[in-house]
Amino acid sequence: MDSIKVFAPGTVANVACGFDVVGLAMDAPGDEMIIRRSEQPGVQIKAVHGARLSTDAAQNVAGVALQALLQKYDNPDVGFEVEIFKNIQPGSGIGSSAASSAGAVVGANHLLGQPFTPKQLVRFAMEGERLASGAAHADNVAPAIMGGFTLVRSYKPLDITSLHTPADLWVTVIHPQIEVKTSDAREILKQKVLMTDAIRQWGNVGALVAGLYQENYGLISRSLEDVIVEPVRAILIPAFYELKLKCKETGALGGGISGSGPSVFMLSKGETIARQVAATMDSVYAPLGVDYKVHVSPINKEGVKVIS
Amino acid sequence: MDSIKVFAPGTVANVACGFDVVGLAMDAPGDEMIIRRSEQPGVQIKAVHGARLSTDAAQNVAGVALQALLQKYDNPDVGFEVEIFKNIQPGSGIGSSAASSAGAVVGANHLLGQPFTPKQLVRFAMEGERLASGAAHADNVAPAIMGGFTLVRSYKPLDITSLHTPADLWVTVIHPQIEVKTSDAREILKQKVLMTDAIRQWGNVGALVAGLYQENYGLISRSLEDVIVEPVRAILIPAFYELKLKCKETGALGGGISGSGPSVFMLSKGETIARQVAATMDSVYAPLGVDYKVHVSPINKEGVKVIS
Numbered sequence: 001m002d003s004i005k006v007f008a009p010g011t012v013a014n015v016a017c018g019f020d021v022v023g024l025a026m027d028a029p030g031d032e033m034i035i036r037r038s039e040q041p042g043v044q045i046k047a048v049h050g051a052r053l054s055t056d057a058a059q060n061v062a063g064v065a066l067q068a069l070l071q072k073y074d075n076p077d078v079g080f081e082v083e084i085f086k087n088i089q090p091g092s093g094i095g096s097s098a099a100s101s102a103g104a105v106v107g108a109n110h111l112l113g114q115p116f117t118p119k120q121l122v123r124f125a126m127e128g129e130r131l132a133s134g135a136a137h138a139d140n141v142a143p144a145i146m147g148g149f150t151l152v153r154s155y156k157p158l159d160i161t162s163l164h165t166p167a168d169l170w171v172t173v174i175h176p177q178i179e180v181k182t183s184d185a186r187e188i189l190k191q192k193v194l195m196t197d198a199i200r201q202w203g204n205v206g207a208l209v210a211g212l213y214q215e216n217y218g219l220i221s222r223s224l225e226d227v228i229v230e231p232v233r234a235i236l237i238p239a240f241y242e243l244k245l246k247c248k249e250t251g252a253l254g255g256g257i258s259g260s261g262p263s264v265f266m267l268s269k270g271e272t273i274a275r276q277v278a279a280t281m282d283s284v285y286a287p288l289g290v291d292y293k294v295h296v297s298p299i300n301k302e303g304v305k306v307i308s
Numbered sequence: 309m310d311s312i313k314v315f316a317p318g319t320v321a322n323v324a325c326g327f328d329v330v331g332l333a334m335d336a337p338g339d340e341m342i343i344r345r346s347e348q349p350g351v352q353i354k355a356v357h358g359a360r361l362s363t364d365a366a367q368n369v370a371g372v373a374l375q376a377l378l379q380k381y382d383n384p385d386v387g388f389e390v391e392i393f394k395n396i397q398p399g400s401g402i403g404s405s406a407a408s409s410a411g412a413v414v415g416a417n418h419l420l421g422q423p424f425t426p427k428q429l430v431r432f433a434m435e436g437e438r439l440a441s442g443a444a445h446a447d448n449v450a451p452a453i454m455g456g457f458t459l460v461r462s463y464k465p466l467d468i469t470s471l472h473t474p475a476d477l478w479v480t481v482i483h484p485q486i487e488v489k490t491s492d493a494r495e496i497l498k499q500k501v502l503m504t505d506a507i508r509q510w511g512n513v514g515a516l517v518a519g520l521y522q523e524n525y526g527l528i529s530r531s532l533e534d535v536i537v538e539p540v541r542a543i544l545i546p547a548f549y550e551l552k553l554k555c556k557e558t559g560a561l562g563g564g565i566s567g568s569g570p571s572v573f574m575l576s577k578g579e580t581i582a583r584q585v586a587a588t589m590d591s592v593y594a595p596l597g598v599d600y601k602v603h604v605s606p607i608n609k610e611g612v613k614v615i616s
Contacts, residue, residue: 021511153515154508159530161518192500198536200462202510203329207461209517210469222467228506 003036004110005307008103009147009300010088011095012171012265013139016224016256017204021152022163025143025300026171029087031099032307033062035107038079043067050086051096061097061128062104068127069105072120073112080108089293092175093259098140101128106145106304118303121145122160133182140259147303149212166215169299170274172252174243174281175263177291180236185260188232197227217253217269224254224267236261243284250280271298311344312418313615316411317455317608318396319403320479320573321447324532324564325512329460330471333451333608334479337395339407340615341370343415346387351375358394359404369405369436370412376435377413380428381420388416397601400483401567406448409436414453414612426611429453430468441490448567455611457520474523477607478582480560482551482589483571485599488544493568496540505535525561525577532562532575544569551592558588579606 009030015022038044043066045055057063062082070078082104088096105124109116116124125141138160142150148165152158204223211219234240237257247266248254251273255266266281268274278294285292317338323330346352351374353363365371370390378386390412396404413432417424424432433449446468450458456473460466512531519527542548545565555574556562559581563574574589576582586602593600 017510018514019510020507021514151511151514151518153511153527153531159515159527161515161522161524161527163518164521189503191503193503193506195497195499195501195536198501198506198509199328201506202325202327202513203459203461205510205514206326206329206459206517207467207469209514210459210471210521213472213518213521214469216469219461219467219469223461228503 001111003034004107005032005034006103006107007032007305007307008099009144009303011098011140011143012173013095013259014229014257015149015208016226016254017201017208018151019226019229020139021205022149022208023139023143024149024171025147025303026094026173026295026297027300028297029094029295031087031103032085033100033103033107034083035104035111036081037111038081041077041079043070043079044081046081046083048084048086051090053084053086053090059131061132062100064131065101065125065128066104066108068124069108069116072124073115078112089175091179093180093257093261093263094173094175095140095144095259097128097132098125098144101125102141102144103304110306118146119158119160123158143303145303147301148299151209163209164213165299165301166212166217168270170268170271171297171299172247172266172268172274172277172281173258173263173295174285175293175295176238176285177293178238178262180261182260185233185236189229190232193228200227220267221253224256226256230256233257233261237264238288238290239284240264243281246280246284247277250276252277309419311342312415313340313342314411314415315340315613315615316407317452317611319406319448319451320481321403321567322537322565323457323516324534324562325509325516326459327534327537328447329513330457330516331447331451332457332479333455333611334402334481334603334605335608336605337402337603339395339411340393341408341411341415342391343412343419344389345419346389349385349387351378351387352389354389354391356392356394359398361392361394361398367439369440370408372439373409373433373436374412374416376432377416377424380432381423386420397483399487401488401565401569401571402481402483403448403452403567405436405440406433406452409433410449410452411612418614426454427466427468431466451611453611455609456607459517471517472521473607473609474520474525476578478576478579479605479607480574480576480582480585480589481566481571481603482593483601483603484546484593485601486546486570488569490568493541493544497537498540501536508535528575529561532564534564538564541565541569545572546596546598547592548572551589554588554592555585558584560585579604
């Protein structure tokens with residue numbers, strides 16, 4: 001096999017109470033990527049369709065992730081060409097850079113006969129994240145590669161686990177077309193938090209994980225609460241609290257800011273409610289005069305998929 | 309049925325990272341209690357064997373818990389007599405008051421034909437905890453009543469869930485015979501914590517819950533870390549760090565301070581290691597000149613049990 005086409009899913013990081021630790025993958029939107037073995041060693045980004053991103057491999061997250069993989073593969077003759085079809089808008093807060101990094105390393109791993117474990121692939125893809133945001137975080141690339149819900153327990157050492165994903169869980173995401181810089185979103189966070197808030201947050205994280213394993217949608221709903229980060233970052237998102245309130249009134253289990261924004265995600269039980277939640281998002285955003293896109297998707301359980 | 313005898317288990321609250329939210333029940337030590345229907349309305353504590361505790365029902369946690377139950381039962385003619393055989397030493401940090409409260413209300417509920425749900429029984433038993441420590445906390449009474457591992461997500465409203473308990477998980481507890489007042493242990497805690505520590509803690513809580521559901525002992529072990537409370541409270545326990553280190557070298561998965569101390573608990577996979585951990589605890593404490601007791605037990609999966 002000299003060429004492979006993969007689907008690389010969008011992802012939601014910072015799932016409510018699970019700030020910095022819990023992420024999930026979606027079936028849509030997602031990028032498509034073609035990765036080809038090349039006579040020429042190293043990595044070449046042949047083209048990026050659908051977004052203005054660098055085709056210099058050292059300045060492209062897919063290129064950087066693949067270079068990390070090749071460094072570990074340790075065969076100086078191996079080379080890849082990459083063509084990227086972006087559907088996930090850069091800066092949307094639903095893991096655009098993670099999808100490119102994840103798709104590239106999973107595709108290349110297939111072409112090489114799967115020498116690397118998912119955890120190793122996460123490490124390579126994290127190097128793409130380092131280029132994109134200055135921090136080699138795993139909370140988007142882990143769900144993009146492993147699928148479903150993932151939990152990053154620790155970075156030193158890297159410790160990631162897949163969580164159970166209830167069968168009927170859907171995501172609705174609204175992406176307001178405004179810019180929120182990850183670095184700005186990070187800077188407004190407080191360095192210290194109240195012990196009482198921290199305890200409430202870890203009670204919610206434990207209950208969210210339990211709710212996922214129990215497929216207990218009520219418990220998931222009650223646990224989707226972020227008393228620490230959301231109150232600080234909500235000001236970055238137009239009409240955030242109105243949006244959240246009306247989505248929950250429509251039947252959404254709960255949600256919050258996706259990644260560091262500007263996208264907002266809502267989880268629902270079943271496609272019907274997820275689509276009603278999308279309509280509610282429309283009704284809140286249409287009068288605002290802010291351009292936006294809405295996506296509705298089941299949880300993606302497999303991560304990056306081989307298309308052909 | 310006019311009389312019932314129950315076993316009320318000891319419990320570990322504040323399970324490492326799960327400070328204030330995760331608790332577990334043990335098969336030993338535990339109290340035995342006889343609860344009898346009485347002609348006389350209200351609650352009478354007939355005797356307490358094995359510990360010096362008040363037999364004034366208003367000053368005894370079992371009495372207070374039963375009064376809370378009777379208030380809800382709303383039949384002024386109903387009365388109970390209680391006889392308590394304490395095996396769990398008051399002040400040990402392994403849920404002595406919770407066992408008395410839990411045993412009393414579960415026993416009475418059986419005598420009345422089980423009109424109350426476990427969650428209601430937890431509420432009644434929490435009134436006993438209010439008498440014992442000034443705060444109606446649930447992190448001991450929940451596992452005492454429901455068995456296994458429990459998680460208290462929130463108090464307002466009360467939201468408690470049972471977690472999956474891996475089959476082969478054992479507890480070893482050492483109880484140094486020193487006094488640590490819960491109020492003192494509470495006072496030395498900081499009111500604010502670093503965001504980075506809080507994130508690490510909720511990553512650990514999520515991973516601990518996932519580890520329990522996955523029966524993944526490695527993940528449980530790595531998650532049994534408390535970066536917030538243990539560093540402050542460890543000074544209350546003689547030789548705490550040496551004890552913990554040597555227990556882990558012996559094969560314990562991990563552990564920490566039980567409740568607010570002075571007991572220290574360690575979880576292990578299987579009875580053999582749990583007993584080796586007990587021997588290690590002996591070897592650390594024997595030279596210290598501090599009296600102590602060591603208990604080895606599987607996780608109790610049923611909570612309060614009817615003996616006869």
